[in-house]
Amino acid sequence: MKDDVTQQILTAAGELFAEHGYRETTVRDICKRAKVNVSAVNYYFGDKERLYVQAVKNARLQMERRVPLPEWDAATPPEQKLRQFVETMIRRMLISEGSSWQTRLLTREIMEPTRACEEMVQESFLPFFQLLLGIVRELSAANWPDHKIEKIGMSIISQIVHYRAQDRIVELLIGSNQLQQHYRPHDLVNHITEFTLAALHAMRQADQPSFDRTASSSPN
Amino acid sequence: MKDDVTQQILTAAGELFAEHGYRETTVRDICKRAKVNVSAVNYYFGDKERLYVQAVKNARLQMERRVPLPEWDAATPPEQKLRQFVETMIRRMLISEGSSWQTRLLTREIMEPTRACEEMVQESFLPFFQLLLGIVRELSAANWPDHKIEKIGMSIISQIVHYRAQDRIVELLIGSNQLQQHYRPHDLVNHITEFTLAALHAMRQADQPSFDRTASSSPN
DNA sequence: TAATATGCCAAACACGCGTTTGAAACGAGT
């Protein structure tokens, strides 16, 4: 019973925090949605802030379980790894397989870090970003400095996060009919990987026109 | 006297709203910073919400005045236009010439649109985005559909906005010393334009290898 | 100077919030 109630509160809190933010969400609303008494939050979590921290952690774990990273062996080409990396992030961001309020909450935490942020970065974001940098490194020229690799990594991340963090403006800029027609998750994965691979391809060529990574030289 | 007080309130409100958001900013804090009485907000603006709307509008106008768009004639090459477009946005985002809380406030409004959003989009963002799409169109192959141009525009915007919206996480991912060393505004402009032009270059080539836009074929 | 309007202020008001309280309901062990 106890675990049941805490889990009910955690998901109710996660959904509401994700939708309205910490400050705009009241303990009373959370308890109403979780169908428990107002004092349950303080009884089980101490106070609202500690509930929030737990809700963020819970969201991260649920998200990682819901859409895990694919497994790669040594022979997997980096182009495929990049595509699947982007696909994983986009799916985590946008696809609502059992709803995707989790990333919405985590994105909030990215934009305005609170107490819950540090663990999230250490446990999840840093290793995730390092993984991406490894893939980018494979697709880069050997003489590129680390900060160049990192900037490219940022360019990739930013494109993906954009559609979650600024989704309201995306809709206003292109219209909701266009959005449904051309901005399905699959379309976004295609565009972002194509755009990124093309950039890396041309940047390699500009650096060392003779030594291209791929034999067929097609960036797609 | 009257205009003086309203302006003092507007900038104080803008700075605080930008830093802490609408809900976390109290009317008392605003008045304290503006060195006016608490009731001044209600006297001059009606209520907190209408003050917020005015503060957002004020921020937009200040920003556009602070960093205006460059003037281009018909002969200006699109590569240069793109670079200057990126430079303008990065300067608006990051450079603190008389501080840059304005874009921070506008970015908040992008991420969570309120009453103040509609005018901002109509007056500023839509034309700005259309301008970008025009530049991208010049750098694209003739047969690319509109939604492809739009997605490329999104990729550019997202890279720029990223460093303002997710700046806290950027610092956590790469470290503050790296940030100061390699992520100055100038470095970001260089990277984003290089990355984008490289992508467009390779995407054109992949489409029609024989007809390259530029004679020298260097994406930089 | 007197009269009126405008801007300014400290104090108070009404309300929603997170949290606490004390008792009631429940369940497990004896």
Place this chain on the structure above:
DNA sequence: ACTCGTTTCAAACGCGTGTTTGGCATATTA
């Protein structure tokens, strides 16, 4: 059946918030 620890609940508390108020100072006009 009784006890004791745990869980649930309605009610209340204390505080911070946006807003209002009534009076005071200052400027404007006749």
